[in-house]
């Protein structure tokens with residue numbers, strides 16, 4: 001899938017999940033915590049494509065995520081793509097095809113998903129406020145890129161960077177210190193995982209089993225059968241799936257903040 005669809009699916013999953021745990025009295029969040037989690041999850045749902053490099057010098061190409069902070073992220077994408085390719089070559093088995101590009105390899109695996117989620121949780125706990133600020137800044141930038149794609153493209157990376165910094169700082173000031181931080185790691189992990197699912201419904205598939213070998217392959221691409229696969233950027237993705245995700249977002253958000261709003265205006269149901 002393309003960047004905006006990934007971001008929207010991340011937001012939909014986080015909002016629907018938040019609604020479910022709230023509805024069944026398992027975990028309650030403030031509207032701000034929900035908003036932060038949703039933005040971080042939407043941003044993280046773009047993260048695995050940080051392995052899609054473009055041209056650093058001319059500042060062209062690359063996935064949505066690689067352009068978030070201009071040449072800085074394009075450079076990171078270059079490094080991640082090369083490192084992923086190295087891991088691919090190091091861990092591939094006899095039946096894995098040779099590759100010249102690291103896209104859709106290491107960053108599209110479960111160990112990566114769990115790893116960045118755990119790393120985020122650790123950073124938030126050990127690094128304290130500054131780590132939280134950094135993670136918010138980065139993930140909010142990705143979310144802006146993904147959710148407001150056309151605007152972000154027109155605005156350019158300097159405005160996106162400034163907006164993410166402002167939003168991260170504002171959130172950081174009002175977020176409670178005790179319980180919202182561990183959720184950031186979870187939101188990052190869930191976002192990455194949702195990305196893998198999104199790619200699995202396109203014809204290329206994702207190496208979701210890595211590093212478990214099957215039939216002398218560790219990098220087996222798992223996805224839906226070709227006949228059912230969604231074509232990247234096609235009508236099914238840009239119209240059907242995106243409207244579906246948006247509807248889930250709206251319904252879950254209404255379910256979450258609706259009762260609070262009614263209470264606020266003293267309307268009894």
Ligand SMILES: [Zn+2]
Nearest residue numbers: 048049108199
């Ligand atoms: Zn991807």
